[in-house]
Amino acid sequence: MATFKEQEFRGLVPLKDHDPELFDLIEQEKSRQWRSLELIASENFTSRAVIECLGSALTNKYAEGLPHARYYGGNEVVDQIEELCQKRALQAYGLDPEKWGVNVQPYSGSPANFAVYTGLLKPHDRIMGLDLPSGGHLTHGFYTYSKKENTRKAVSATSVYFESLPYRVHPETGYIDYDQLERDASLFKPAMIVAGFSAYPRDLDYERFRQICDANGALLMMDMAHISGLIAAGELKSPFDLCDVVTTTTHKSLRGPRAGMIFFRKDERGFEGKINQAVFPALQGGPHEHQIAGVATQLKEVLTPEFKVYAQQVKKNAQALANKLTSLGYSMASGGTENHLVLWDLKPQGLTGSKFEKICDAACITLNKNCVPGDRSAVTPGGVRIGAPALTTRKMVEADFEQIAMFLDECAKIALKLQEKSGPKLKDFVALLDGNEEVAALKKKVNDFATSFPMPGFDPKEMKYQDPSGPPSSA
Ligand code: PLP
Numbered sequence: 001m002a003t004f005k006e007q008e009f010r011g012l013v014p015l016k017d018h019d020p021e022l023f024d025l026i027e028q029e030k031s032r033q034w035r036s037l038e039l040i041a042s043e044n045f046t047s048r049a050v051i052e053c054l055g056s057a058l059t060n061k062y063a064e065g066l067p068h069a070r071y072y073g074g075n076e077v078v079d080q081i082e083e084l085c086q087k088r089a090l091q092a093y094g095l096d097p098e099k100w101g102v103n104v105q106p107y108s109g110s111p112a113n114f115a116v117y118t119g120l121l122k123p124h125d126r127i128m129g130l131d132l133p134s135g136g137h138l139t140h141g142f143y144t145y146s147k148k149e150n151t152r153k154a155v156s157a158t159s160v161y162f163e164s165l166p167y168r169v170h171p172e173t174g175y176i177d178y179d180q181l182e183r184d185a186s187l188f189k190p191a192m193i194v195a196g197f198s199a200y201p202r203d204l205d206y207e208r209f210r211q212i213c214d215a216n217g218a219l220l221m222m223d224m225a226h227i228s229g230l231i232a233a234g235e236l237k238s239p240f241d242l243c244d245v246v247t248t249t250t251h252k253s254l255r256g257p258r259a260g261m262i263f264f265r266k267d268e269r270g271f272e273g274k275i276n277q278a279v280f281p282a283l284q285g286g287p288h289e290h291q292i293a294g295v296a297t298q299l300k301e302v303l304t305p306e307f308k309v310y311a312q313q314v315k316k317n318a319q320a321l322a323n324k325l326t327s328l329g330y331s332m333a334s335g336g337t338e339n340h341l342v343l344w345d346l347k348p349q350g351l352t353g354s355k356f357e358k359i360c361d362a363a364c365i366t367l368n369k370n371c372v373p374g375d376r377s378a379v380t381p382g383g384v385r386i387g388a389p390a391l392t393t394r395k396m397v398e399a400d401f402e403q404i405a406m407f408l409d410e411c412a413k414i415a416l417k418l419q420e421k422s423g424p425k426l427k428d429f430v431a432l433l434d435g436n437e438e439v440a441a442l443k444k445k446v447n448d449f450a451t452s453f454p455m456p457g458f459d460p461k462e463m464k465y466q467d468p469s470g471p472p473s474s475a
Contacts, residue, residue, distance in 0.1 A: 027464035028471050034455050035447045035468050036364040037404060041341040041387025042198065042226060044255045045394065045456040046298065053294035054257050062286040066276060078289045085292050088299035089261055092232045093240055100240070101272050103262045104295060105279050105287035109225045109249035112260030113139040113194075114157065116221055116245055119278030120271065121191055123161055128185060128218075129194035130176065131166030133371040133378045135343075137198045137223065141166065144378070165190070169200070174334030174343070174373040176200070178208045185216050195239065196223030196247075199370050199385045201318075201337035206242040222246045227339055229253030229389065232302050233311030236339060245271060253314065253340055253389045256298030259291040310392060314340045317388040320398035324405035330412075333372045333383065341387040345372040351415055353381040355429050359415045360384075362433040363442045364450070365407060394453040407446055414438045444469065 016023040033045070058078070064071040067079040067086075085104045090097050106112035121127070129140025136142070138156040141164025146153035154160045165188045167181035185193065195209050206222070213220040222239035228248040230236040239246055246263040250256035262279070264271040280287070301307055315338070322336045325344060333343035346356055353369030360367055372383035386408075388401065396404075415429075418436070422428040433439055451460070451468040465471040 024464070030458055030460075030463050031465040031471055032364075034460050034463070035450050035470060036366050037407070037446055037450050038390040039365065039367040039386045039388075039404070040390070041385050042249075042252045043387070044252060044389045046251065046255055046257055046294070047301070047456050048458070049297050049301075050257050050294040051457050053297055054290050056290055056293065058290035058293050059288070061289050063289055064280060064286045081289060081293050081296060082287070085296035085299065088296055088303065089263070092299050092302045093238065093263070095240060095263065099266055101264055101266050103264070103276055103279050104259075104292050105284065106247075106260030106262060107284060107288060107291070108258055109137075109223070109247065109260045110139050111279075111283060112247040112249075112262050113137075113223060115275060115278040115283050116247055116262060117158060117162060117192070118282050119274040120219060120245065121162060124163055125191040126163045126165065126188055127158070127192045127194060128165050128167055128181070128188065128190045129158075130197050130200070131168045133375055133381075134166070134169040134176075134373070135197045135200035135371075136166065136194075137196070137225070140164075140194045140196070140223065169334075169373050171374040175202060176204070178205060178212070182208075182212050182215075185212050185218070189216050190218045192219045192221055194221050194223060195243070196221075196225065198226060199341065199343060201322075201332070201334050201339060201341055201343050203236050203338055204239070206237060206239055210242040219244045223248070225249040226252050226341070229255060229302065229307075230311050230314065230340060233308040235308070235311040235315055244269075245275070250295045250298065253311070254298065254302065255389070255393060257291050257294035259288070259295050261295070313397065314388045314392045316398055317392050317396065317401045318342055320401040321386060321388065321405050324402045325408065328405065328409050330409075340389050341385055343370060343372050343383055343385055345374075345383045346412070347372070347374075347382040349412060349416065351412065351419065352426070353384045354426050355415055355419065356384050356411065358426070358430050359411050359418070359433060359439065360408070362436075362439050363407070363411060364446045365404075365411065391453075393456055396453060400453075403449065407442065407449075410442050414442070 061078050062072045063075050063078045067082045086102050089102045127141055130136030132142040139158050141158040142156045143152055143154045143159040170177040193213050195204050209220055220243045222243040225248050227236050230253050248261050251258045262275055264275050266272055318337045318340050322332045322342045331345040331348050333345050357369040367384050367386050369381045370383055370385035371378055371381040375382045418432045422432050447468040
């Protein structure tokens, strides 16, 4: 056995030689992203510049603390990176640094939200967020009922450590039921109301949220994760005039790396210290400076006129999709969209969201099953959520989204035929997908269509698997 000194230095070996198995899996995933239609509303394709930051030497550095107040040495460069990120984040939302501050260290959206609750609330304080089946996020306080234990079951840590009461969308209109929220808030007296959503196709009424908060002494937090790119571009209303604190992820419509940010008002309430303390040392350790650099460079892009045009196109594409599906006789929750996503109610067709998700997957169309207004159970959602940000990044426009609507229509028609044979069980339905000729023909059309558009982040000509139909089955 060679001594440590005699052993080969392997720190510069490329991944493909160091770990061919993992390299191959990454190449398979690149192929999947390139030849599929990515319609998950929370996803996007980040740029090569961002990916370079993520794969940079910054991943080596510990930087606990804040710029110029760190617990480790060697942070003179990292301090500048984090300050650049903070500066661009405030600029992206037109915020005065005297009035607003930002913490760019949260590892992702969920930790960002929990840091706000940790910093600004006491354990067991009351919060109200949009219910998960109404389009809210888990971290807004989701709980359910356990039949087995015949009791309330806290699903999110938010509902473990705080008392949460949800508000909902109206089952018929699909719009947030602000009147009910107002009535419930006047009884529940929450310490905080959380605005924001993961699956809601409309803009928010911040004035109404503010009035309800003021009438009950509650703080107003906006989680703008899904729409932060559209807000930065001025394509949706800004929450900053009326909210006390605003959180976001950076990898959805903002199109950066996976990370989170918290914006807080700087005033006599001392949110700055409370939130910074909650992020570190209360919840996190060393910030991921490679992510922070990725966010910083993405924010540079967000500040350009091109990004505004991108955000406008995202909205136009979502509308084109909703309009085309509606003209084909399908039902969109709330009657359409004014943001980046569409909620398609499949109940009138007699299909479940789960079956539709599966058939789309088999045809290389990636979307997710989702509750739609009026659904009783989150276990069998009645529809799907479809988002435009990722494919708009691949330069698709309205006509392309109309073509996508036609592909989805084909999926629905094949699904109905298969369901006649399979009966209601998902397992039996899925068993019919493999080897089905109509699904295979649709997949080929989807692959050819998808691969005709540019791919951000990496060059398809340098991929291991360049066949539009995907890697060989032995891969
Ligand atoms: N907030 C909202 C509104 C979201 O939709 C999501 C994720 O989908 C999150 C927070 C959580 O973000 P992450 O998955 O980065 O923790």
